[in-house]
Amino acid sequence: MKLTRKAALVTAAIPALVLITPVGSASAHGYVSSPASRAAQCAAGVLDCGPTGPRYEPQSAEGPKGQTTCSGGTRQDFEVLNDDNKGWKVTNVGSTMTVTWTFTARHATRDYEYFIGNTRVGFVAGNNQQPNNPTSHSINLGGFTGRQKLRAVWNIGDTVNAFYSCIDINIGGGPTNPPTTTTTTPPPTTTTTTTTNQPPVGGTWAPNTAYATGATVTYDGVSYRCRQAHTSLVGWEPPNVAALWERI
């Protein structure tokens, strides 16, 4: 009887604890945005990486320090990042490359480490300072050549965790292969840079399309005029954003 009462008291205390728990987990997150890491490719929609995970949170490949994975090993929906045969875009680099991180929150940094296989080819001290934005490092690839996987690790200063970001590279890729030739652009965005001053006449609204000011579209049978040049996206359908589309 006593035990039951105690259990009841403990149970009663749980909802209160849940209520004061912060809404999100700690979000001192980050990933390598340039060259496009695997997670960045998921977020850019270059590859289909599943309905959750790195598509929405490229910054959340998190796990305890010292992992040898690309995912951090914490979340199942980030396991896709460990698939070496997924067809990741490979970036041609020289013997030294520049890596740029994108952070979603500032957080004390212990250091950054860069690995090819088990060899640490780069180390940058963080001195428990908050990172600058953007943070770029020049990494000497230690004489490695050819197709490699560079594993970038951001070790957090005041938690046990680190963030992991893998970049597929081809070292000494040769002058005949400019670095951007492997870029994959989804068909709808191919006109992004050229249509700015040519409003399309009519047509049905579509996401990932560059619309110039004055362009007209139809959506659900209703006509709209673009108020401000932008590249459309899901969630910016004309009836949802009066800031971008005026009904005509």
Next chain:
Amino acid sequence: MRRSVIAIAAAVLALAGCGGEAIVPEGQGAHGHGASTAAPPVPAASARFNDADVTFVQMMVDHLQLGISLSQVALAKATRQEAKNLAGAINTTQREELATLKSWLKLWGKSESGGADLHAAHGGQPLLDDKVIDGTKEKNGAEFDLTFLNLMAGHQGAAVEMALAAKKDGQNPETAAYAERVVSTRQGQVSQILKIISEP
């Protein structure tokens, strides 16, 4: 804590005088604007909400304002047209969202401020503050563009995280719908930015 939420919710209901129906804030009715603009109705928040809804909306108010500030710097300084267009679209869409969210907080009897402190309590220093935004003004050309794009990708990535948490823990249907739109539009913006960065 739970009791106080219920008490506040009850008070809002009592004030509104209608049991749980959507309440249209003053001046924001579906037909409140001139017919010629045909602006969509500003979604009114209903009185059913919990702490997670309030926290999310307060944090988003702060987040939207910082995003607007950074966009304005980019409108003046960005050299790449794609970056400038994105800044312009973020600037205007987030102003629209800001007005909506402020009307919800007013309806709920909650403060507009405090979002920055909430960020600190929910996972460390937010990426942007006035000092960081001011710092971007010192940069020019391609360096400015990269700084802006990088900061905005991180800033909007953080919004996705907040919105995913709000979808899980919130109770207010309008907040949930807004959180859903934040997830899709910010993911779309991050996707655009990463493409711009990778196609110099």
